[in-house]
Amino acid sequence: MDFRDAPEEASFRSELRSWLEENLPDGWRELSPSRTRWNADVSREWSKKLYEAGYVGLTWPKEYGGRAAPYTHQAVFxxxxxxAEAPEHIGVIGLGMAGPTIISHGTDEQKNRHLANILSGDEVWCQGFSEPGSGSDLASLRTKAVRDNDHFVVNGQKVWSSFAHIADWCILLVRTDPDAKKHQGITYLLVDMHSDGVDVRPLNxxxxxxxxxxxxFSxxxxxxxxxxxxxNAGWGVAMTTLLHERGTLxxxxxxxxEVAMNKVVTLARETGAERDPLIRDRIARHWVELQGLKFTNYRALTTLVKTGVPGPEGSIAKLFWSESNQRLTKLAxxxxxxxxxxDGDEGIWDGYWQYQQLRSRGNTIEAGTSEVLRNIIAERVLGLPRSR
Amino acid sequence: MDFAFSEEQEMLRSQARSFVTDRFGAERVAQLAETEAGWDESSWDAMTELGWMGLSIPEEQGGAGFGFLEEAVLFEELGYGLYPGPYFSTVALARRALDGAPEQLKRLASGGSRLTLAWIEGGRAKLLPETGMSTQAQESGDGWTLTGEKHLVPDASAATDVVVVAAGPEGLGLWVARCEDAKIEMDPTMDRTRRLGRIIFDGTPAEQVAGAGDVRSTLERVQMTAYAALALEAVGAGQAAFELAADHVKTREQFGKPIGAYQAVSHQVVDSYIGIELARSLAYWAAWCVAEGDERAPMAAAAAKSFAGEAAVASCERAIQVHGGIGFTYEHPLHRYYKRAQWIDSFDGFGSVQRASVATALLGS
Known part of the structure; x- marks a missing residue:
């Protein structure tokens, strides 16, 4: 056990730190935290810069633009x-979900076509899994695709799709065999969002x-x-995506x-709440549970590095993060x-926390509700009897 | 970064697991809890033979020359087995005050002593004392004598020697005395596998082990080591309660199904699993920080103790709940884990006390 950086981790860290020092967008550090700080243009440009410097897809294979670095480098990153409170890469879905799934299941053509573009941010991806009638029971999905020579023709509706309004590509689950059992008639498609018949409508x-x-899709x-x-083997492919959505992501x-935690500390100082013993206890409680989550992720990572398979503790990451984020934003x-x-301009920090708090209510619903995730841990990690 | 125990440490873990399961199964612990002594004295010789007493003691004093990480493995496993005996009091508390007393370390490594620490007295309960103590140390010939009364001393009747926080002519210091030269009165303690008692000193001969100059730093080391050790014990005890719960809900049937198929039941077991895994990560991190003398050690140990203590209590409470009526009986072993978890949680103040020190580190005082 050693929580210090190994020599190559230390040199990677110091190289990255000085790169960030020189390359953060102009004036970025001076910007106060606010809801207007993130925008697609800054993020797109930043994604490109990160990619060119070789910091995106650290653990991805070299032939697809990655660095084939050990997973610990991703943790350092x-x-x-x-x-540095740096901006985020624009391709959250591509990097965290589409990319790893293509690496696992894709053909050489698919890998060559997409992976480098995902890393550079040239291709923004979205996810077409949930439907109005298929939430937690994802396998009941009804968007259908019918074979027509060398094409599938897709009709149906997907929902809760982040980034779809700016996305170039979509990972899409469709039903290709309506007569098969529900998990066996599903196919996983990579769909060009600029195709005819794709209509994206925002949901407030x-x-x-x-x-x-x-x-x-028409x-x-x-x-x-x-x-x-x-x-018709798309369900297994989708499981790879969900594993990455809840683990890698x-x-x-x-x-x-952790960034949000630091912001809460700043907020407490600015408002004088830092002197209130009840608030102090709550802040300390959050800091402690955040360390617990962070080191649990590290423990799963060590298992991954040593055995090639993430430890079962990894199943905790998304579930505990979502509930912790709700508590933290409420505390703010x-x-x-x-x-x-x-709210808005009149609010402290331009309504940053008002937005974060409301947004956090989605965290326990998206990417597997907390109820579904607890079922998964109960059945697959703890071996308890199936609930259905 | 490497978050795994070494092969040797894992071997020590399986040795410790066999020790507690072979010698201190739930039934044996239940028997011992009802005896007057509360523990099996012969276990001390067995543990000494395994080399556990001197794990972190330098080889010159007869120890193995390892560090706290090796001891950490034992604390977790002894917590899992609810080992009744003064290992925590000796190794996590008193031993940390004895680095400047090589003869004491030699005795300890050879199994010749079992120790505890006495710091609480009327009106003063903190491990890091802010002001003087009514227990006095006075010079007497070429040695010292102690006079005063200490409360809530862990394993007071199982120890042969006690390290005492007392006021000397130049301020606070630490002295070590023989328990046979003092009067011991045990108090009824909820956790009968780790009892508390009073020690009354009345001109009791003693040897000084820390003076006014280093008493504070010594007690800080004692405190963070104790916090880390208790976090590890809490992980062990909380894990044992969680396993009892998971096993029970797999087999107990109601309405024609194992009750673990009901989400209202299974989700409670999942929450225990999550709590214990987070606690485990914090406890291992704290153990490493303490072992390495990392600057984050005091904060990590306080964080781990507050979280793990509460997680273990919650794990036991959920285990009692999903067991139904049987989990509420004296006959069932669960209550012993529950009482130990609460003992840990209460040590040097419940979790909010350690969080206050975390808050000071984050926000200033």
Missing amino acids: LEEMVR QMSGEPEFNEIF DVRVPIENVLGEV GFALTSRL LEIMGPRAQL
């Missing part, structure tokens, strides 16, 4: 991004912002070479929580007292 969430979208033609894995989300509002009601 995330820590340093937190420390409770914060008033249109982060999610509905996607309507006779959208998808070439047969865009099937990921085998026809959960890891990155923890570092985002409590620190503000009655002024917590003021």
